Amino acid sequence: MLEVIILAAGQGSRMQSRLPKVLHLLSGRPLIHYTLDAARAAGANQIHVVVGCGADAVEAAVQAPDVQCHLQAQQKGTGHAVQQAIGACHPDSTLLVLFGDVPLVSDRTLQTVVAAAEGGIAMLSAVVEDPSGYGRVVRDGQGEFSAVVEHKDASMVQHQLREINTGVLASRASSLADWLSRIQNNNAQSEYYLPDVLALAKADGIAVSVVVSDSALDTLGVNTPQQLEYLERQHQQVLAERLMAAGVFVADRARLDIRGSLGCGRDVSIDINVVFEGQVVLGDEVTIGAHCVIRNATIEAGVQVRPFTHIDGATIKAGAEIGPYARLRPGTEIGEQAKVGNFVEIKNVSLGTGAKANHLTYLGDATVGAWSNVGAGTITCNYDGANKYRTELGEGVFIGSNSTLVAPLSVASGGFVAAGSTITDDVASDQLAVARGRQSNVDGWQRPAKTKDKA
Ligand code: UD1
Ligand code: CA
Numbered sequence: 001m002l003e004v005i006i007l008a009a010g011q012g013s014r015m016q017s018r019l020p021k022v023l024h025l026l027s028g029r030p031l032i033h034y035t036l037d038a039a040r041a042a043g044a045n046q047i048h049v050v051v052g053c054g055a056d057a058v059e060a061a062v063q064a065p066d067v068q069c070h071l072q073a074q075q076k077g078t079g080h081a082v083q084q085a086i087g088a089c090h091p092d093s094t095l096l097v098l099f100g101d102v103p104l105v106s107d108r109t110l111q112t113v114v115a116a117a118e119g120g121i122a123m124l125s126a127v128v129e130d131p132s133g134y135g136r137v138v139r140d141g142q143g144e145f146s147a148v149v150e151h152k153d154a155s156m157v158q159h160q161l162r163e164i165n166t167g168v169l170a171s172r173a174s175s176l177a178d179w180l181s182r183i184q185n186n187n188a189q190s191e192y193y194l195p196d197v198l199a200l201a202k203a204d205g206i207a208v209s210v211v212v213s214d215s216a217l218d219t220l221g222v223n224t225p226q227q228l229e230y231l232e233r234q235h236q237q238v239l240a241e242r243l244m245a246a247g248v249f250v251a252d253r254a255r256l257d258i259r260g261s262l263g264c265g266r267d268v269s270i271d272i273n274v275v276f277e278g279q280v281v282l283g284d285e286v287t288i289g290a291h292c293v294i295r296n297a298t299i300e301a302g303v304q305v306r307p308f309t310h311i312d313g314a315t316i317k318a319g320a321e322i323g324p325y326a327r328l329r330p331g332t333e334i335g336e337q338a339k340v341g342n343f344v345e346i347k348n349v350s351l352g353t354g355a356k357a358n359h360l361t362y363l364g365d366a367t368v369g370a371w372s373n374v375g376a377g378t379i380t381c382n383y384d385g386a387n388k389y390r391t392e393l394g395e396g397v398f399i400g401s402n403s404t405l406v407a408p409l410s411v412a413s414g415g416f417v418a419a420g421s422t423i424t425d426d427v428a429s430d431q432l433a434v435a436r437g438r439q440s441n442v443d444g445w446q447r448p449a450k451t452k453d454k455a
């Protein structure tokens with residue numbers, strides 16, 4: 001049985017944030033969710049999360065049938081943190097310890113560490129360019145493991161060592177509990193250091209296996225906003241790389257952000273500076289123009305989304321054209337071949353097949369039938385300050401430019417509204433509705449003449 005303990009009690013003071021560190025977002029998800037995913041992918045039967053700072057919020061974020069939380073009321077170090085959970089583990093379990101602030105450790109690496117712990121104890125190290133801040137792996141003359149020395153306790157010579165402790169460690173639960181009961185806090189930070197168990201194991205004549213990571217992402221921890229940004233950029237490149245490997249045409253891997261899940265069909269192309277959030281699905285041959293933000297949307301085959309468009313909570317059927325500068329809000333369904341042009345805002349609307357709203361329009365709480373045309377500057381007045389009402393337009397309806405449609409209202413199929421009208425009464429299918437002051441032309445009109453200046 002494999003049990004995983006995830007340490008997540010620290011405040012993360014170097015983040016200088018009110019939010020507990022493990023709840024900061026990486027690609028739109030809390031850091032700790034990545035560690036949970038890695039634990040599960042490595043085969044965890046039971047997961048223990050040690051919580052402390054912001055315990056309630058962290059507990060709520062990790063809640064699941066295979067997760068148990070343990071409170072570390074005072075943060076006395078990583079060794080002390082593991083002690084808060086180890087009593088709940090089965091003595092014969094293999095125990096894997098992970099840090100909630102090291103999100104991108106791969107499950108393949110974790111499986112290697114678990115296998116290496118067989119009959120002893122194993123840790124994951126990495127050789128890095130800049131080891132400052134990390135615990136260093138000290139080896140003896142034969143290259144065998146001696147100890148992990150924390151940065152703050154290390155000598156000048158040890159500061160030069162570039163092999164660092166990633167924090168990942170595995171061992172039999174009962175053995176780890178024994179070593180933990182013997183660690184001391186006589187060090188620079190007066191903390192109970194988890195890696196001290198490794199030197200104790202060695203002193204007991206137990207084999208300490210050091211697995212050296214072959215992936216830079218395994219080791220990257222988040223302690224500062226700079227490190228979070230760095231990890232975000234690294235991770236986004238991995239996501240962009242995956243898309244391209246699946247045949248998606250990405251204009252610039254450094255100018256794409258996926259904060260959630262993105263599914264793509266064949267021959268999808270994505271221009272620069274596009275942000276995807278939540279669950280987004282793009283069908284075959286969809287093109288997304290530059291500078292779009294697209295959230296929780298299903299966009300079917302052949303749809304063209306032009307630059308600077310915002311989409312949130314919408315379904316767009318095959319062949320539709322959206323934007324530039326369009327805004328689709330939740331509850332929007334755009335029909336096949338429909339067109340939504342610049343500066344058009346649409347909310348909770350079903351726009352039928354081939355229907356058009358091409359310029360400067362607000363459609364809210366409405367149904368627009370197939371092949372209807374909504375002219376420039378049309379507004380649905382859907383709200384009276386207290387309640388919202390629907391506007392129903394049938395098929396082939398024509399709404400002239402600069403009309404206001406005061407809901408509740410219906411215009412039957414084929415109905416026609418003259419430009420500049422304020423429509424308050426229903427319009428039947430064979431009717432033209434005109435609601436505006438009539439034009440009168442004055443013959444022989446003299447323009448006002450300028451009065452002479454006094455000076
Ligand atoms: C730790 C390791 C260091 C390693 C580095 C890798 C120790 C003593 N040091 O240092 O060898 O190179 O990680 O990233 O283990 N936590 C608790 N309770 C506590 C203290 C910490 O739950 O009392 C949690 C933190 O929330 C965090 C993790 O343990 O998720 C690591 O703690 P942190 O203070 O960031 O340790 P580092 O200084 O990074
Ligand atoms: Ca850390």
